[in-house]
Amino acid sequence: xxxxxxxxxxxxxxxSVERRAYKHAIYAVRDDHAALDIVQDAMIKLAEKxxxxxxxxxxxxxxxxLQNTIRDYYRRQKVRSxxxxxxxxxxxxxxxxxxxxxxxxxxxxNQSTPAAPEASLQQRQIIALIEDALGNLxxxxxxxxxxxxxxxxxxxETAAAMGCTEGxxxxxxxxxxxxxxxxxxxxxVELP
Amino acid sequence: xxxxxDPEKITRLLTLSTGQLDQSTLLALSSARQNAxxxxxxxxxxxxxxxxxxxxxxxxxxxxxxxxxxxxxxTTVIGMGYWNHVxxxxxxxxxxxxxxxxxxxxxxxx
Numbered sequence: 001x002x003x004x005x006x007x008x009x010x011x012x013x014x015x016s017v018e019r020r021a022y023k024h025a026i027y028a029v030r031d032d033h034a035a036l037d038i039v040q041d042a043m044i045k046l047a048e049k050x051x052x053x054x055x056x057x058x059x060x061x062x063x064x065x066l067q068n069t070i071r072d073y074y075r076r077q078k079v080r081s082x083x084x085x086x087x088x089x090x091x092x093x094x095x096x097x098x099x100x101x102x103x104x105x106x107x108x109x110n111q112s113t114p115a116a117p118e119a120s121l122q123q124r125q126i127i128a129l130i131e132d133a134l135g136n137l138x139x140x141x142x143x144x145x146x147x148x149x150x151x152x153x154x155x156x157e158t159a160a161a162m163g164c165t166e167g168x169x170x171x172x173x174x175x176x177x178x179x180x181x182x183x184x185x186x187x188x189v190e191l192p
Numbered sequence: 193x194x195x196x197x198d199p200e201k202i203t204r205l206l207t208l209s210t211g212q213l214d215q216s217t218l219l220a221l222s223s224a225r226q227n228a229x230x231x232x233x234x235x236x237x238x239x240x241x242x243x244x245x246x247x248x249x250x251x252x253x254x255x256x257x258x259x260x261x262x263x264x265x266x267t268t269v270i271g272m273g274y275w276n277h278v279x280x281x282x283x284x285x286x287x288x289x290x291x292x293x294x295x296x297x298x299x300x301x302x
Contacts, residue, residue: 018221019210043228051232127209149199191201
């Protein structure tokens with residue numbers, strides 16, 4: 001008999017996945033507030049529509065919802081950009097500025113927290129460079145890489161979450177790993 | 193030729209990065225989680241059949257609601273029918289008593 005997830009199980013699952021989900025959204029949209037909105041929307045959709053599904057089905061369902069919510073965000077942004085450019089033609093160039101994770105790194109270092117040890121600082125810088133490289137990957141490659149390797153979904157589950165074939169998942173993953181290798185090597189990053 | 197890196201090394205660092213989220217983000221995520229949990233539908237049974245737990249779980253909640261409503265309506269209709277029948281019987285007995293001039297004394301007292 002299939003066991004349905006209880007409120008406690010759903011809570012436990014959301015707690016375990018919320019930080020990674022936020023990071024997924026950040027890499028995709030590069031906007032803190034939008035990322036939080038996306039994660040909240042995905043959590044609510046999961047709870048409302050699939051809250052009574054068996055606990056083992058929750059990870060795949062949540063990832064699918066999360067990726068769809070990110071795509072919905074892209075679509076809304078595209079429509080908004082079209083309307084803004086149609087009516088104003090004076091859109092601020094700030095939106096087009098390149099995101100530099102080192103800026104974020106400097107900001108966080110300027111806080112009142114005590115200076116981090118050199119190793120920790122180096123680790124933070126490597127993470128920032130990796131996140132930058134991930135953010136520069138094509139959306140589908142990044143999605144496949146994160147779902148397959150970070151979320152630990154198998155090829156079949158990743159394909160279901162992405163709405164594509166298993167062959168596509170393997171191709172996306174392979175290209176993502178290669179692109180990350182090239183990008184990190186170009187920046188002189190040696191992974192510990 | 194670029195050698196492929198180990199994805200696990202990257203994901204390990206990414207996992208470390210989730211521990212570096214600031215407090216306001218963690219609070220926002222916690223709040224989002226609580227909001228979501230409040231929206232989880234509650235599937236409480238409308239009533240429990242003491243002899244057939246297996247059956248009542250198999251019937252979806254809306255159908256059980258209809259069954260309960262149907263039972264209530266049927267009980268009401270049968271009750272009203274019985275009450276009417278009793279009333280008619282009493283009236284018939286009174287009419288018969290009037291016709292046979294055999295009315296009980298309490299009819300005249302009140």
